Amino acid sequence: MSFFQPQTRSAPQKQAADPQHQPWVEKYRPKTIDDVSAQEHTVAVLRKTLTSSNLPHMLFYGPPGTGKTSTILALSRQLFGPDNFRSRVLELNASDERGIAIVRDKIKNFARQTPRAQAVSSDGKTYPCPPYKIIILDEADSMTQDAQAALRRIMETYARITRFCLVCNYVTRIIDPLASRCSKFRFKPLDSMSTSTRLAEIASKENVPVTDAVISALIDTSHGDLRRSITYLQSASRLSMSTDPPTDIIPSDIEEIAGVVQSSVINNLATTLGVELVSSDAMDVDSSNGVKAKGFDAIRKTVKGIIRQGYSASQIISQLHDLIIEHPTLSGRQKAKCALAFAEADKALCDGADEELWILEVALRVHKALST
């Protein structure tokens, strides 16, 4: 027996060391649904279920990083408490095999079990622990149609003892019969106010000095995706902490981490295409020596240079898009033509087309649209 003892002792120690190196996204996942940022409407509805102990089937949908998974995990934790959590909640996501066989066996078996009567929880708190189980199907939009169809009847048959929560990004990928069985909750992208309060809160807990400029850079680069902005913040703080001596985080760090193309590169491309730069900060020495539309070869050279820098094509296109669409002097017609080019390029890139050819194509079409 003594031979085994050191091992059993060392195991919990290792576990305990974990939180330091945990990603902040996991560390600061909301513990209760009241901690969930922004989604007031959904939270208000769900809070009632805590008292009434009745819950419909649910379908959470919305863009990434808006708190869908966090909400359902927090809710089930509040409902069942840490002890019953394991026996009452089944979480399946895209990394698990979720073909039709799994739906028929694993999900059905779990759904069929009648939940045991509630035991007293170990941490002394009382939990509502309603008489049903929750099955969370995370990233449900990557389930096959067949697997979804197999769920239909299961959801109804065991509705008395099991609740389903489907979590997905695109509600259109969920087949109608499933969607109509659930009450839908839309998670909207986070507004900048709640993102900034949340980020500031995390930063102060982690003792990371952040300025307002950094927070706004985080918000700009993450487009309402809280997870992304927290990851960026953590990466930036890692980088700044680990240099010797520790430096403060500056907004350009965030942009580099987020893979944003430097504005000088985009401005240079735009000038080559014949876009007049009007914003005051863009007027550096290079662009002031006359804005004139250049020919094919100049454009090709610029594009080749950008590709060599290794920037991502979709990022370049989206930034060029922002620049042109918000441009004050271009006519509506020109902008429309450019927008068409951007849209087609985006589709082509999603299909896996060659990046260089498509950047060049966009560049040439924008050039053509602007010179006529």
Place this chain on the structure above:
Amino acid sequence: MSLWVDKHRPRVLDDLHYHAGLSARLRALAASGDFPHMLFYGPSGAGKKTRIACTLRELFGKGVEKLKIDQRVFLTPSKRKLDVNIVQSNFHIEITPSEAGNYDRVVIQELLKEIAQTQQVDLSAKQRFKVVIINEADSLTRDAQAALRRTMEKYMSNMRIILCANSTSRLIAPIKSRCLLVRVAAPDETKTIEVLRYVGKKEGFDVPDKIAHEIAEDSNGNLRKAILVLEALKMQSTDLDKPLTIAKPDWETYCHKVADMIVQEQSPQRVMDVRAKLYELLSHCIPPTVVLKTIADRVVDQVDESLKADIMHWAAIYETRMRVGNKKIFHLEAWVVKVMSLYKHFFYDIDMSGFDD
């Protein structure tokens, strides 16, 4: 006797020649003990793999250089067997899931879970986690990428993932938001020359300015290519001071020939000739995208300014169709015919605006 590319590949972060800022960051990250998932992206030959190897070395010490190659068999849901080659050391494991084609999801799910659920047993190891390197991450299918999402978060304590890709366009947003993005830009000309000089010095000769410039220009930022060319030239003639021409690969001259044929004459007969040549290229396993790009590049050099934009436009369109479609030669041919008709109409001054779509 290994190639110079491998022989003089930097092994530690300090030996890297360019992107000093990036190296400092990588070193700092490796030292902090709080290593994130990472995504290296950049054009080929820019040094992504080298940087990954150096980072691993920084993380785990010399042990990572002891590699062994394993072949693993995975079973698809339809009971088909997949053989996947795995390169691994005690601390990391390297896979190229795109080898498994459409079934890369199975490989990702099984392999990653297996690694994630085992802890590092070697108590003397510097880090508690293992590293999984996924090459060619941009050719992962969407299913496989979706399978990565939650795994990356759940098993963070046991495993870190390093993705290596040419571009981030084809990676889904959830993956990108979970990784620290590292852009590895291609070296510019002066840096390339610097490296060439360094390699020359190690091999015991001086690289003359002129030839270094030529190689750097020819390589177009691809350092691997530059060093290979240097070695080839050195093998050809020991004296690099003499005027030398960098031999273009066969397929490139062949592509140029095809381009010239297109510009010289536009007739059904010519289309058939070009077709035969294209088949020849494809049967030698030259990627159709490369063929199309090389020919298009050559063609636009020889035609009127007003035609250039259109030719590139159609090249882009047909290249996309080639990816989506199945039979590559159809789209290559269609593009050739399109270019010929554009050219002919331009000559006879026929208004083509009706055919713009």
